Amino acid sequence: MVGRTGLAMTDNNTIQPASATAPDSSETQGARELLLDTASQIMREGDQVDISLSELSLRSGLNSALVKYYFGNKAGMLKALLDRDMVAIIRSVDALVTKDDMAPEAKLRRHIGKCIDTYYAYPYLNRLLMRLVRDSDEEEARRIADTYLTPLSVAYDRLISAGVKSGIFRAVDPQLFYFTVTGAADRFFSARLVLRHCYGQDTLTEELRDRYREHTVDFIMAGILARSG
Amino acid sequence: MVGRTGLAMTDNNTIQPASATAPDSSETQGARELLLDTASQIMREGDQVDISLSELSLRSGLNSALVKYYFGNKAGMLKALLDRDMVAIIRSVDALVTKDDMAPEAKLRRHIGKCIDTYYAYPYLNRLLMRLVRDSDEEEARRIADTYLTPLSVAYDRLISAGVKSGIFRAVDPQLFYFTVTGAADRFFSARLVLRHCYGQDTLTEELRDRYREHTVDFIMAGILARSG
Numbered sequence: 002m003v004g005r006t007g008l009a010m011t012d013n014n015t016i017q018p019a020s021a022t023a024p025d026s027s028e029t030q031g032a033r034e035l036l037l038d039t040a041s042q043i044m045r046e047g048d049q050v051d052i053s054l055s056e057l058s059l060r061s062g063l064n065s066a067l068v069k070y071y072f073g074n075k076a077g078m079l080k081a082l083l084d085r086d087m088v089a090i091i092r093s094v095d096a097l098v099t100k101d102d103m104a105p106e107a108k109l110r111r112h113i114g115k116c117i118d119t120y121y122a123y124p125y126l127n128r129l130l131m132r133l134v135r136d137s138d139e140e141e142a143r144r145i146a147d148t149y150l151t152p153l154s155v156a157y158d159r160l161i162s163a164g165v166k167s168g169i170f171r172a173v174d175p176q177l178f179y180f181t182v183t184g185a186a187d188r189f190f191s192a193r194l195v196l197r198h199c200y201g202q203d204t205l206t207e208e209l210r211d212r213y214r215e216h217t218v219d220f221i222m223a224g225i226l227a228r229s230g
Numbered sequence: 231m232v233g234r235t236g237l238a239m240t241d242n243n244t245i246q247p248a249s250a251t252a253p254d255s256s257e258t259q260g261a262r263e264l265l266l267d268t269a270s271q272i273m274r275e276g277d278q279v280d281i282s283l284s285e286l287s288l289r290s291g292l293n294s295a296l297v298k299y300y301f302g303n304k305a306g307m308l309k310a311l312l313d314r315d316m317v318a319i320i321r322s323v324d325a326l327v328t329k330d331d332m333a334p335e336a337k338l339r340r341h342i343g344k345c346i347d348t349y350y351a352y353p354y355l356n357r358l359l360m361r362l363v364r365d366s367d368e369e370e371a372r373r374i375a376d377t378y379l380t381p382l383s384v385a386y387d388r389l390i391s392a393g394v395k396s397g398i399f400r401a402v403d404p405q406l407f408y409f410t411v412t413g414a415a416d417r418f419f420s421a422r423l424v425l426r427h428c429y430g431q432d433t434l435t436e437e438l439r440d441r442y443r444e445h446t447v448d449f450i451m452a453g454i455l456a457r458s459g
Contacts, residue, residue, distance in 0.1 A: 048360075048364065049364070127417075131277075135277065135278070173445065173449075174441070174445060177441065177442055177445045177446075180414070180417055180442070181414060181445070181449055183417060184413040184414050184417025185409070185410060185414070187413065187417055188409055188412060188413025188416055188417055212403070212406065213406055213409070216402065216403060216406045216410075217406075217410070219453065220402075220410055220449070220450070220453030220454075221449070221453070223452045223453040223455075224448065224449030224450070224452040224453055225449075226452075
């Protein structure tokens with residue numbers, strides 16, 4: 002196995018970090034990303050956020066000491082993964098509030114679809130967020146909430162207000178609406194085991210993602226649209 | 231502390247199981263139920279399904295050896311808790327398919343409301359189910375799915391078909407509909423930490439339960455009802 006990282010392999014197929022000097026920047030980037038990619042794959046395949054450093058090391062071909070080197074500790078790595086994976090949703094939310102030329106209904110349809118796609122790619126996302134909030138001290142939990150949750154809350158508030166004002170939306174509670182959207186996205190893709198055992202499907206297929214995206218956009222939009230007539 | 235269980239306390243406030251003879255049936259029932267009640271409270275308050283036997287012992291005032299006595303091991307206790315807590319949903323589902331004098335729309339409204347109430351009482355329910363499926367061997371996972379998931383799947387299928395036939399419902403996929411309902415119920419009450427950190431609420435209040443029940447019934451019914459006109 003030769004590194005996607007460009008770092009030298011030892012006999013036991015792990016990479017030893019240079020203890021005195023930092024790897025050069027391209028190597029750093031490669032190994033750091035490989036650790037995050039591998040952690041993400043393990044969580045996605047195992048349908049959980051509990052991962053062991055020994056499995057991470059085995060799967061990535063990297064020495065687990067690199068976790069300490071790049072992220073300080075496992076919690077630091079999990080935060081870095083959350084940062085990496087929440088980008089798509091946060092950007093989608095920014096788009097919700099800044100695109101003045103798009104109608105609220107079209108914005109919301111696009112956003113819900115984006116949430117489904119993001120949870121398809123990172124089905125552990127909400128559980129990772131909850132875990133980090135739970136295991137952090139008050140200050141860090143607040144920072145995570147401010148970074149990842151408050152922007153959604155603010156955006157939903159503004160978007161729903163705009164839709165209500167123009168008569169398109171019912172006056173639904175933006176806070177409860179957050180749970181409707183996140184719940185729909187999260188619950189589906191975090192339920193691989195249910196699907197496998199109860200419905201005989203081995204899930205996380207693009208076909209199922211597309212069906213569920215359509216189903217969910219239809220459901221949620223029907224719930225928020227004002228009844229015409 | 232004198233037992234709700236009727237069993238004798240030792241100096242260190244724990245109950246010693248009788249190693250040779252079984253407690254009489256009333257005592258058995260009391261201590262067994264107290265273990266389940268306490269496990270349930272710990273999961274609900276801590277917003278998680280990972281509980282330690284030492285915390286269970288401390289909180290219940292019962293010796294953790296009783297877990298082995300009544301349930302074989304911790305996994306056995308978790309299964310007994312799932313059995314206890316899924317009753318409300320399974321009964322609600324039975325009612326869905328057997329009440330011939332109730333219209334599909336009314337049945338579904340009642341069922342969704344019941345799901346919200348059940349997850350308010352046992353917010354860990356879906357996570358407990360997932361955990362047990364994940365940690366069980368193939369045969370046991372299949373039994374859990376057959377006991378708790380298949381009845382829901384079958385009931386949704388029949389109910390939605392009946393509603394579609396009478397022109398009340400859109401032809402939504404019953405399988406995806408399962409995730410819509412469970413996701414809405416589960417995600418909300420399993421998100422206490424989000425609410426506390428992001429919205430400054432300490433949740434699981436009856437007021438919030440009632441607001442969310444109304445919100446969710448409205449949303450899901452809007453999604454499944456055929457548009458009139």
